[in-house]
Amino acid sequence: MLDATPGLLAGGPLVQVDGLKMHFPIYSGILRRHTGDVKAVDGVSFSINAGETLGLVGESGCGKSTVGRALLRLYEPTAGRVVIDGEDVASLSPEDLRKKRPAMQMVFQDPQASLNPRMTLSRIISEPLDEHTDWAEAKKLARVHELMDAVGLNRRFDNRFPHEFSGGQRQRIGIARALALNPRFIVCDEPIAALDVSIQAQVVNLLEDLQEKLGLTYLFISHDLSMVRHIADRVAVMYLGKIAELSPRDALYSRPLHPYAEALLSAVNEPDPALAANRRRIILTGDVPSPANPPKGCNFCTRCPKVMDICRTVKPDLTEVEPQRFVACHLYPKTQAAGSTGASEATERNQQGVSL
Numbered sequence: 001m002l003d004a005t006p007g008l009l010a011g012g013p014l015v016q017v018d019g020l021k022m023h024f025p026i027y028s029g030i031l032r033r034h035t036g037d038v039k040a041v042d043g044v045s046f047s048i049n050a051g052e053t054l055g056l057v058g059e060s061g062c063g064k065s066t067v068g069r070a071l072l073r074l075y076e077p078t079a080g081r082v083v084i085d086g087e088d089v090a091s092l093s094p095e096d097l098r099k100k101r102p103a104m105q106m107v108f109q110d111p112q113a114s115l116n117p118r119m120t121l122s123r124i125i126s127e128p129l130d131e132h133t134d135w136a137e138a139k140k141l142a143r144v145h146e147l148m149d150a151v152g153l154n155r156r157f158d159n160r161f162p163h164e165f166s167g168g169q170r171q172r173i174g175i176a177r178a179l180a181l182n183p184r185f186i187v188c189d190e191p192i193a194a195l196d197v198s199i200q201a202q203v204v205n206l207l208e209d210l211q212e213k214l215g216l217t218y219l220f221i222s223h224d225l226s227m228v229r230h231i232a233d234r235v236a237v238m239y240l241g242k243i244a245e246l247s248p249r250d251a252l253y254s255r256p257l258h259p260y261a262e263a264l265l266s267a268v269n270e271p272d273p274a275l276a277a278n279r280r281r282i283i284l285t286g287d288v289p290s291p292a293n294p295p296k297g298c299n300f301c302t303r304c305p306k307v308m309d310i311c312r313t314v315k316p317d318l319t320e321v322e323p324q325r326f327v328a329c330h331l332y333p334k335t336q337a338a339g340s341t342g343a344s345e346a347t348e349r350n351q352q353g354v355s356l
Contacts, residue, residue: 014217015048015071015185020080022063022070026292038292040066042241043080045318050184053211053218055232055249057225057264061288062238064221065109068187071219072104073097085184102132102181109190111170115162121148121173122158128180147176151206168199175206179214188220192227200224204231225268229253234324237261240299241291243318246326257327259306298330306331 022041025034041063048054056064069075071082073089082089084104092100105128108114115124125147126140135143145155151172162170171191178186188207192200204227210216222228228235229249236246237258245258256262263282270279286303295301301311310330321332 013047014050014085015219016081016083017047017067017071018045018081018083020044020067020070020082021078022066022075023078036292039241039294040291041070042291042294044238044241044243046236046243046246048185048217048219049233050217051211051215052233053220053231055228055235056219056221056238057223057228057235058238059223059264059288061291063241063291064223064238065189067238068106068189068219068221072106072187074106102128103184104187105178105181105183105185106187106189107171107174107178107191110194111167111174112162112194114174115170117162120159120161121153121165124162124173125176125180128177132181143180144176147179150179150210151176166199167195168203171195171203172206175203175210179210182214183216185217185219188218188222190222191220192224193222200227207231225265229268237264240289240294242299242328243326244300244328246318248324251322251325257321257325257332258300258329259304259331260300263305298328 020041021039021043023037023039026036026038027033028035044063044067046054056067058064066075070077071084071089073082073092077090080090084100087096087100089097089100089104119127122141122144125144129135129140129143133140141158144158148155148158153169153172153176157165162173165173171194174191191207192203195203207218207220208231211218218231220228220231232249234246234248235252237244237252237256237260239260245252245256245261247257252261253265253268256265263284266279266282282305284303284305289295289299289302295312296315297313298304298307298311298316301307304311308330314330316328316330318326318328319332320326
């Protein structure tokens, strides 16, 4: 029987990220000299409460997926701390990291590419059990069937191969595999991007049901702002490797503070005709700068419709300008802020019992 992870429903901080950087070196010339870095993630900080879903949104190439992979140490972070359930994952030895793996899992974007085409469904789902337990085959098969029931797959399909399933069913297999070891934290890396629109809502509803039953904590990465609005408790908006705004979901969607978040949300379809009639679409000009050569000041200054002189020379800090609302923008001076955010300060707010 699937059980809720102990201690997760209390709502304390489970994931704390402080100053995370993920830079990829650039080598050029015959001698392969190091000539620069692609700053895919450049100083990201946030925290996620146990049982909470944090949505991470932004346009393609902003560093969303890199954040998710760095959190689980599928990439080795260049700098920063990633604390999951009290342990700094970024500093764990290979042996200790392997012991930590069951507590943190990932659901990948492309279910077809993330499943071994030569393995049956039962072998795919039981693979984590092979690696991390010494269970007998009968016990592993029972666990596989339990997980299949949990994600809505017929047990009779346990000997089928990935190509025999639809896209939505393959993603359910990926979710079942991620749940095999009772993880505390799951990174959902655009889990619905490769699915038909008619299937996307089913997968999101499944993730919500599993979260409610098992007390799971999600980092939900997506460029689908409408779906993030449905599943997330808070939303972080990324641009060019940095977080531009971090706010509770309803506050962000009703009144975005950062100019980039405002432009991004202006493109979301509004189902209410009255609200849609009053909405002004914000069209950004220019191209996104290269992460290998970002602007000297604010990363968004080259496209911002509200740019000021200071924006071109000074990078803004992610600052709390309203309760639980953090913005990296010079439109909000530090003098009116309640304080800057980091993993430690986010933890303090969570411990004070702030509810979303």
